[in-house]
Amino acid sequence: MTPGGRVRVDLGNRRVRIAIEAEGYEFHGSPAKFAADCRRYDDLVSAGWLVLRFTYQQVLGDPVWVVSSIRSALAQRSAVPTDC
Numbered sequence: 038m039t040p041g042g043r044v045r046v047d048l049g050n051r052r053v054r055i056a057i058e059a060e061g062y063e064f065h066g067s068p069a070k071f072a073a074d075c076r077r078y079d080d081l082v083s084a085g086w087l088v089l090r091f092t093y094q095q096v097l098g099d100p101v102w103v104v105s106s107i108r109s110a111l112a113q114r115s116a117v118p119t120d121c
Contacts, residue, residue, distance in 0.1 A: 044077050053114035054086045057107060061093045
């Protein structure tokens with residue numbers, strides 16, 4: 038739950054409050070959609086969530102970096118070793 042109500046994320050972990058978003062132009066390309074995304078992002082951060090945002094190109098073109106970023110964030114939030 039956020040100050041703005043319930044939100045849906047692409048992938049999330051409630052226990053450690055990490056949300057992972059895959060961003061693309063198709064669903065975020067208009068000014069209204071971009072403004073809604075910014076509000077949702079800010080609501081999540083205000084509620085204590087860490088939001089990791091990746092582009093579709095990053096997910097497909099550099100998955101090693103994406104996974105490394107997610108593991109690092111999880112380690113910071115949950116004290117899980119980064120080499121797991």
